[in-house]
Amino acid sequence: MATNVEPHGPALRHGRRARALAQMAAHDLDVLVLGRTANVRYVTGATTLWLAGTSSFGPACVLVRSTGSIHMLSTWDEGIPEDIPRENLFGLTWNPMNTIEVLRRIEGSAEGRRVGTDTLSPTFARLLPAAFPAAELVDGEVAMRAARRIKTAAELDVLRQAVAVAETSLAKAVAELRPGVTGKELSGVLLEAAAAGGVTTPAVQDAVCVTSTEHRWRRAGGDGRAAPGDLVAFTAGVVAHGYIAEVGRTHAVGGAVPRALAARCDRVWDRLLAACRPGAPASDLLAGYAGAGEPLPPMPVARGLGLGWDPPVVTGALPRTATAERLEPGMVLALTGYVWEAGTGAALRRDSVLVTRDGPELLTSAPVG
Secondary structure, three states, X not given: OOOOOOOOOHHHHHHHHHHHHHHHHHOOOOEEEEOOHHHHHHHHOOOOOOOOOOOOOOOOEEEEOOOOOEEEEOOOOOOOXXXXXXXXXXXXXXXXXXXXXXXXXXXXXXXXXXXXXXXXXXXXHHHHXXXXXOOEEEEOHHHHHHHHHOOOHHHHHHHHHHHHHHXXXXXXXXXXXXXXXXXXXXXXXXXXXXXXXXXXOEXXXXXXXXXXXXXXXXXXXXXXXXXXXXXXXXXXXXXXXXXXXXXXXXXXXXXXXXXXXXXXXXXXXXHHHHOOOOOOEOHHHHXXXXXXXXXXXXXXXXXXXXEEEEEEEEOOOOHHHHHHOEOOOOOEEEEEEEEEEXXXXXXXXXXXXXXXXXXXXXXXXXXXX
């Protein structure tokens, strides 16, 4: 994978922008003002500065439906696609009124009747009407979620590349599993393998743990060293070109996962995979656990993968949201099967799954321990 500061290729950029503009039309948005990093990168394809933390909302990207033009916050043009001209870049400023003046001068902004923002702060809630005097400010995140939940063919190609790195990293770590090794050592092997594959941004840093034999949802106590018979959960998650892929497996130290526990995990997994049908409610994924006679885990049963984490997030804590969500062809999900037995430990299986018109397609192929 490339390590230079380069924008996403034309196929990725153009396919995603077409989806964003189509959703702007569907939601009757004349202008879209974006501040969330994943949304900005989705529309622009630019490589943006990575921040370890959160920041307040600021207009970092403006997409105008009538012209298709993109205006972007950037103090340099490295990593900016060639189809975003330098005159469409605006710099950082301590005075937000300078930003408002930039937005006012964008062609098509004055005529906009509905302007969507993916988030908002009290300051810009007061200032944005000055940039768009004729417009109603509305929630633009709805349009962005609708665009991002369905992957283009180019996005699926990148996701498959990310899956390949995740699976190679997982295999390297599993090969080092032996009595006395610690979860941190195995995590280091996994992250080193991902870096060798060109991915230096992990989706999961604490990637390996010995599962507890005493507590359903906890890792084992002690010094973290694996002993013969322990069940060790591996979760390989990588961020390649901004796209997340995940695969998780459980392996026993010096043997195999107990057959009865593995069979329970398989029953859950088969129901989860069968629920990935176009048009099915996401709540069917929650029902997969009930159908197998297993309690829901505390982590999401499924969550969308893409440029960051995309909708939906399917968890027992949000049953109404799961009922309202519908699975659609083109969605990519991280499905998680998890079962536990006192005195034995837990079995985890996580795979990246593409929902197609004909049903689910597994993107991951790592062997089950």
